[in-house]
Amino acid sequence: MHIAITTQVLSTLIRVNNERISMYDRAIRSMNDAEVAPLKLFRCMIMESEQYREQLEQTLKALGAEPDREDLAGLWGGLLDTFLTQRHLSLCEMEKAAVQRAYEYALSQQLDNGIARILYEQHEELKISYHMVKGCTLQQPFLH
Structure with missing residues (x-):
């Protein structure tokens, strides 16, 4: 296991989850x-990312590294500031696809089996969340 690559992967995913929290908070x-279903779903997505971030931070600390507190200013923020109208769920679908790609990239790296297992489990849970967002989008025809 190459520690530098592992800490970089973990730090990147921590920042991705921080940005995901920020994005859902902005949407809320x-x-x-009156938009009860999306509000509940978005709050669940925030709690999910907070849990993943904590798990990733603990893993990073176990490697002897400290989490990078740098904020990803505007990975999705500029997009959201421009388009957050009646397209909340459609934008969240795009965000979910970007997060999935980040996890897929992380899993393509040579990581310790324990760390790879954590990332794989988070990735699988995020797929379930993505399908929940997709299902909510399909129920909101004005968002297409």
């Missing part, structure tokens, strides 16, 4: 209370 703040 821009919605009205």
